[in-house]
Amino acid sequence: MTNYTDTKSNTKPKKKEKKIIQPVFSSKMGTGDETAHIPPLADGDIRILHMGGVEEVGRNMSMIEYKDTIIIIDCGVQFNEAHTPGIDAILPNTKYLEERKHKIKAMLITHGHLDHIGGIPYIMPRIDNPPLYTRYFTSLMIKKRQEEFPYLPPLKLNIIEKTDKIKIGDLDVEFFGVSHAIPDSMGIIVRTPQGNIVHTGDLKLDHVEGQPTERELKNFSVFKDMNTLLLMTDSTNCENPGFSISDKLVFENIENTIKNVSGRLLIASFASQVERMIFMLQTAEKYNKKIVVDGRSMKNNLEIIKLAELLKLNENTVIPIEDIDKIPPNKLIIMVTGAQGEEFASLSRIANKSHKFIKLNKYDTVLMSSSIIPGNELSVQKLKDNLAKQGAHLVHYRTSDIHSSGHANADELSWIHKNINPKYFIPVHGYHYLHTIHGSIAMDTNQMPEENVFIPDNGAIFEIRENGNKMIRLEESAPNDIMVVDGTSVGKIQEFVLKDRLMLGEEGVFSVIVVIDQRTHRLRKSPDIASRGFIYLKESQEILMNARESIKIVVQDYLYHNDNISIDNLRSIIQDAVYKQLLKDTGKRPLIVPLIILI
């Protein structure tokens, strides 16, 4: 088994199996000079900017700028939230980089989770495709994703080892290994004349009952005699006290379950939990079980694992799903996607009985080796309900230690801070509240003065000046409006469209079509109404009648008093009248859209 630790990623797996169509970059994105207000970087000073990932969990992207060199760290994506309905993905705002393309010397990727690599296909074309540096497994993940965008120019991928030292423009860069849920996770050390900047990427500590292992001590030994100027590290789980559940314990519990289960075992996990997937596959084979893998992202990752040769399985250990009835139940392990209750994922279809091959019964055990990502609580609840109705026995992380996050808890972070001992600190990968907690941990651990802790916002610009003796946050910020992928359009989402969607989703739409005969200066016919999502029309004839009446009255009144028809005025008048009438009749406020046709 590979010597990596293993844990949960905070990336939300892709919601639907949607085919991606060539995006059209919105031409009206901006005037082209949105960052002119930002003062130029003085020679010798260092600038740090985060374009995403510090006010949310997702779409991580940072950059370090020095003289003529810009190094980008990570390029992630975030999937939509409740306040952005219909949006496929949210990207970091890269305007600052786009207006300094010539300075970008490299993009470094810490690990292969979507909130660190998902933005690459959309953003690379905007910044002229700079060279990418990353480790082998990450490069496989990136390549796999790039296959969904066949029309894009090829990426300039450079594979590095964690012991490599390279020169990028005016800066020297080194790497170090970190423990996270996916193989080949790394941290980055940028050596500047002013001092070293360390970015750990996502990480936790491999430990036994609170004692970091030999491997961690070795990974972090590079910092022993280093004076670290600035540290940027993972706030995700800083709210959780102590050390996270050790992977050793999780693995033991999973192994026990695999060994002792009396019927079929279904394991739902994040496909991105590659380490855990490797362990489960090996353990299953150890106990002579057959494995079925169901779900696109899981199957993809299995391919990548095999390609990277991280696993040697017998040929017939993994069997096709069509053969599951040929194997006795207690010899069968089915690995599925859908731990978050995603609509079309494998486990959801099993739960709502729409899966072609897998039907649950009361002798089955379902192991949910994952946590619940905030926002998914309802869909996970529904999933568990559906599974329970079919009688299956459920084991999940709250009742049993079968999951552990990929992110460090408070005491792990404290250890990390103690061992790196930086002068300045910017907490990253989380939202504001978490960063304040993380800041307290840094201050308590190293007696760091409060003014050396900088809580970032997306777009906030930090500079280190005076040869490393001063760090400030600039008054000016880089643009940070939300950039989204919406169908084929990539660009700023127009506020109106979003607001309309939200309103449509709450109250529906009520469209009113008024045809006016210009010769007779009268209504040509009774107003037409088209409505959706508002009320059940078949039962609402009276409401529609009242609406029509009120429109007729105001329109006729307007025409009587006005020889010239102002469409805008008439539209407002109709909107008001209908609004009042509908509110009175139904207590609801649908989106009212009047259309006036003059013939």
Next chain:
Amino acid sequence: MMIDVLTEAGLNTIYKDCYISEIDADKYSDEDIVIFITGPEGDEFNYLKRLVNGAHKFLFIKHRDIIVFSAHTLTYNQRAIQNLKDSLSRAGAKVLHFKNNDFGIENYGNAENLKLLHSTLNPRFFIPIGGTPYMLKVHSDIERKIGTPENHIIIPENGLSIEINNEGSRISNTREKIENESWVVDGIKIGKVQNIVIRDRSILSEQGIFLIIILIDIRSNRLKKMPDIVSRGFVYLKESQDLLYEAKILTKNKVEDYLNNNQDMDIDTLKSDLQHLLSKFLLQKTAKEPVIMPIFIRI
């Protein structure tokens, strides 16, 4: 309101002088004030949000305020709670959450409590209630563990009637479903939810709406004018004029073609063909699928 109820019930033991109105809050120094704040059930953080947003008339969050979240937060609300904590920390306040400190008081029994309850009462039959199907199942497992046979436990469903027989020796689901559709309050109307309306709202919020209005002259049986488009929540109209124009042309051609080849106007067929045509077109151009409504007006 709760204070009034407690007072009336004789359960309020705090001296009257301790209560001050929010109007007088600034007359006292900060460390002498404790604010108890809540909101309507399901939105307990309503008033706290107003304080943070500066929308409260007299109170606002100050630097160095300490906020104690002493209530369980509904699981579905986590996003909103997260945003609230962010706003509070940006305002300089410190948040103590029961997750990390022992402020949480459990209102519901854990497994051990329930086991004790069940062993003490030792019922013949058991129906778990007050939870989702998953919770009910787990609860029924607790009852089974203390020895109650499986056929003495029924996991109920809304609207399903359960019967205990005459001798009291058997309990069963009759499988007869009594009226079970959810009733909702929607505006001023109270009644059964019409699934189609909810479904429409859901699609509308993701994809938007696209109306195309076609005016047909009854006498000549031809298009009276170029079709009009009304769209919301779909694309940014100001930047999509070309797209809309193309859609209009597409529609115009289709309708004219139909009118030329058909004496009888079968509106339904034309509507549905038009819907398919536009749906494919818009999907191809924008990768989105708004609700498409062709509207025919004959004058």
